[in-house]
Each structure stands twice: as C-alpha cells, then as structure tokens.
Amino acid sequence: MSATILFWSIAVAQVLLAAAMVVTLYRLVIGPRAQDRVLSLDAMYVIAMLLLVTFGMRVGSVVYFEVALLIGLLGFVGTVALAKFLMRGEVIE
Amino acid sequence: MSFDDVPLWAAILVSALVLMGAVLTLIGAIGLTRMPSFYQRIHMPTLGTSFGAIGVLAASAILSTIGEERLIAHEFLIFIFVSVTTPVTLMLLARAALHRDRVEGSIEVPAVVVRPADQ
Numbered sequence: 001m002s003a004t005i006l007f008w009s010i011a012v013a014q015v016l017l018a019a020a021m022v023v024t025l026y027r028l029v030i031g032p033r034a035q036d037r038v039l040s041l042d043a044m045y046v047i048a049m050l051l052l053v054t055f056g057m058r059v060g061s062v063v064y065f066e067v068a069l070l071i072g073l074l075g076f077v078g079t080v081a082l083a084k085f086l087m088r089g090e091v092i093e
Numbered sequence: 094m095s096f097d098d099v100p101l102w103a104a105i106l107v108s109a110l111v112l113m114g115a116v117l118t119l120i121g122a123i124g125l126t127r128m129p130s131f132y133q134r135i136h137m138p139t140l141g142t143s144f145g146a147i148g149v150l151a152a153s154a155i156l157s158t159i160g161e162e163r164l165i166a167h168e169f170l171i172f173i174f175v176s177v178t179t180p181v182t183l184m185l186l187a188r189a190a191l192h193r194d195r196v197e198g199s200i201e202v203p204a205v206v207v208r209p210a211d212q
Contacts, residue, residue: 001101001104002096002099002100002101002103003096003097005101005104005105006104006107006108006156009107009108009112010108010111012112012115013112013115013149014115016115016118016119017115019122020118020123023119023123023125024125027125027126027134033131033190033193034193035131035186035190035193039125039135039186042138042183043121043122043138046118046141046145046146046175046179047122049146050114050115050118050141050145050146050149050150053149053150053153053168053171054111054115054149056153057111057153060157060160065153065167065171068171069170069174072171072174072175073174076178076181079182079185079186080181080182080185083182083189084185084189086186086189086192086193087189087192087193
C-alpha cells in the first residue's frame with residue numbers, strides 16, 4: 001500500500017516538475033529581454049535540482065543528492081556572473 | 094531500501110510534502126510566463142525556491158531517515174544554500190535590469206533619485 005502511494009506521488013511530482021521546466025523553457029525562448037532569459041535559466045536550475053532530488057527519492061541513492069548540491073552551487077555562480085555581465089558588460093573587471 | 098518497508102503514515106506524509114513542493118514550483122513557473130512585466134516576473138521563481146524546495150527536500154529527508162533508521166539531514170544543506178543564495182542572485186539581477194532600463198530611458202522605472210546630501 002505505502003509502496004503504491006509513494007510510487008505514484010513521486011511520479012506525479014516528477015511530471016509536475018517536468019511541466020514546470022517546459023513552462024520555464026517557454027519564457028526562456030520568448031524572452032523578450034536578456035534579463036528575462038537569465039531569470040528563467042535560474043528558475044530552471046532550481047527546478048532541475050528538485051527533479052534530481054525526486055529521482056534520488058525513487059532510487060534511494062545518495063549520488064543524486066550530491067548532483068543536486070552541485071547544480072545549486074553552479075546555478076548560483078552562473079546567475080551572479082550573468083547578472084554582473086548585464087550590469088557592466090563584462091564579468092571580471 | 095524498498096518502499097514496502099515504509100509505514101503508511103510516513104508514506105502519506107512524504108507524498109503530501111513532495112506533491113506540495115512540485116505544485117508550488119509549477120505555480121511559480123506558470124507565473125513566470127504570465128506576469129506582464131519583468132519586475133513582477135522576478136518574484137515568481139521564489140515560490141519554487143522557498144516552499145517548493147522545502148516540500149521536496151523535507152520529503153526526501155523523511156524518506157531517507159525512515160529507510161536508514163537514523164537521522165539523515167543532508168537535504169537541509171541544500172535548503173540552507175538555496176535560501177541564502179536566491180535573494181542575492183535575484184537582487185543582483187533586478188539591479189542589473191533596473192540599470193539597463195534607466196540607461197535606455199524607459200518610462201516604466203522611476204528615474205534616479207538625487208538626495209540633498211549628494212549634491
């Protein structure tokens with residue numbers, strides 16, 4: 001019983017998170033400006049991180065957790081660099 | 094660890110948390126496409142990084158704690174990191190967008206305020 005509940009709830013959560021990624025991708029494509037694209041890329045990083053956590057829940061492995069932590073770190077650095085680029089025109093002055 | 098070993102109350106709790114997190118993240122993503130201006134859109138992904146992340150990460154922590162029969166709180170690390178960095182990145186992005194809009198002379202954003210002390 002609990003296996004059925006967990007299997008289906010995690011599957012539905014994965015579908016919902018994938019739908020969220022698709023919707024975010026739509027904003028990434030239509031823009032209209034560079035800051036909108038950076039914002040949707042940042043949102044996409046977070047959704048990918050949560051999707052990996054749900055994969056880890058399904059498999060029961062710690063590897064997915066470490067990948068999720070890495071995605072969180074790299075997403076932060078990437079968004080800060082892109083915001084700096086939009087502000088100044090260059091990343092390292 | 095197999096899902097059959099998980100007690101029913103824990104399965105229901107984990108399911109509710111993971112579904113809450115996924116639904117909130119989806120609502121944030123839909124808001125990202127529907128809000129009319131950038132300064133309204135920038136609020137929407139925080140729905141996923143605050144309560145969306147809390148739901149999914151708490152569900153994962155509870156599931157692994159029950160599976161291993163000891164406290165597993167790795168997910169807490171991700172949550173602290175995300176909740177600390179998201180305001181920093183989004184404020185930097187908002188300031189960059191404001192700077193770009195002001196340089197273009199957009200009428201949507203207020204002009205630079207000159208305080209008496211700066212003159």
